[in-house]
Amino acid sequence: MFTHPSLSKCLELIDQIHQQSFGKNYGLLLTGLSGVGKTYLAKAYQARFPTVCTPEVNYYPVIYVKLTETKTATDFLIQIVKSLTSVIGKSANKAHIVQDRLAVLLTAHRVQLIIIDEVQECLTDIDGITSQRMAKQIAALLDNNPKVSVILMGTPVASRLLRLKYGKLTHRLKGEEQLSRRFLSEQRLHIIPSRCECWLLCCNYCATQLGLPPFTLNNKPILNRLHVATDGRIGLLTKLFAIASSSKHKNLLAKLEDAYLLGINSSAYNPFDTIALSDDDIIGILDSREFD
Ligand SMILES: Nc1ncnc2c1ncn2[C@@H]1O[C@H](COP(=O)(O)OP(=O)(O)O)[C@@H](O)[C@H]1O
Ligand SMILES: [Mg+2]
Structure with missing residues (x-):
């Protein structure tokens, strides 16, 4: 657990x-x-x-x-x-x-x-x-x-x-x-906040369970995208990683994008689309969510 x-x-x-x-x-x-x-x-x-x-x-x-x-x-x-x-x-x-x-x-x-x-x-x-x-x-x-x-x-x-x-x-x-x-x-029972060590640990816990490589603090942009995608809910993170681990793509971001569209939301904006949403845009989304 x-x-x-x-x-x-x-x-x-x-x-x-x-x-x-x-x-x-x-x-x-x-x-x-x-x-x-x-x-x-x-x-x-x-x-x-x-x-x-x-x-x-x-x-x-x-x-x-x-x-x-x-x-x-x-x-x-x-x-x-x-x-x-x-x-x-x-x-x-x-x-x-x-x-x-x-x-x-x-x-x-x-x-x-x-x-x-x-x-x-x-x-x-x-x-x-x-x-x-x-x-x-x-x-x-x-x-x-x-x-x-x-x-x-x-x-x-x-x-x-x-x-x-x-x-x-x-x-x-x-x-x-x-x-x-x-x-x-x-x-x-609260969601796990973004941009803290706890979120990194949570992502690594779930990644390890599902055979994905662990993250480090150098992966902040992707950790932030993961938070936008799952809203800090461990249940959604588990689901996202489970689907991602079966994706045929080699690149992690592409795997996650696939998994997001298939498993979480196919109609909203996609937080793993780096062209549509820059790293700064993602931070803006996190900031506005925290404000709510
Ligand atoms: N503390 C935890 N440690 C590991 N996995 C967890 C933990 N909490 C939730 N999960 C994972 O998230 C999934 C969804 O959680 P769940 O307890 O069903 O959420 P809720 O009942 O709040 O909707 C679980 O099936 C489990 O895989
Ligand atoms: Mg429940």
Whole structure:
């Protein structure tokens, strides 16, 4: 795994949430642009706590749930249940029954931490009512299972989850509760900044993995072009290099150009076109992006 300061910080927080280091069982919402490495981080953390198999039952210290389209709050719970068992059972349409069943399963399998990825999938409604119900369901998940830590991950649109107002059971949806009370403030997994040693190390990590020659500080212009092409997202860099390594071209820039057009964007300007974009133009683009 390639680590950088933002990733280390997120990893430490995941660990603290898992250990319930802040006194109460606070949840954590971790957001980041697509391709910054959220899923990779979740899986890497989960791998540290392997399943323990006994003749009677398997223990899963950390479970990972990737949400797919989630239409109702009960759907949300069922997706967690499915990560523990393939038996969904009767009355799976009733939220309180699924809630109780999930609590039993979490205890039986000794689950300590649930990581829910792609959490923006439960916020797709237009009127916002379903989203409010989702927020309430997440609050109930924390309240019903005080020993189980919860981490949500998603793209930056998931931010609104913590701000949604929803009512207590007695007051319907009057809106005096917010998930933010039960959560730490939203944390971001950031892109890797351009023009720093970390970016050089990241490019070299990915290049080595994919059999491309490593870069040095003499390759600043191409390192800058790589940043423009991938926006500092390790997922896009991995993809770019993987496609580039299979290109027939001999010249590295030509390989990258090929890979960019094939794998990332065939319609926008191409950052590896040295005629259309000079080294200074590229620096201008990086500057303007940092300003945003
Ligand atoms: N820390 C990392 N070290 C090495 N490779 C990584 C790292 N983070 C991401 N990757 C690579 O980038 C790809 C995309 O990352 P992913 O975790 O799916 O991003 P996200 O979930 O934020 O969209 C991964 O499949 C992996 O190949
Ligand atoms: Mg992901």
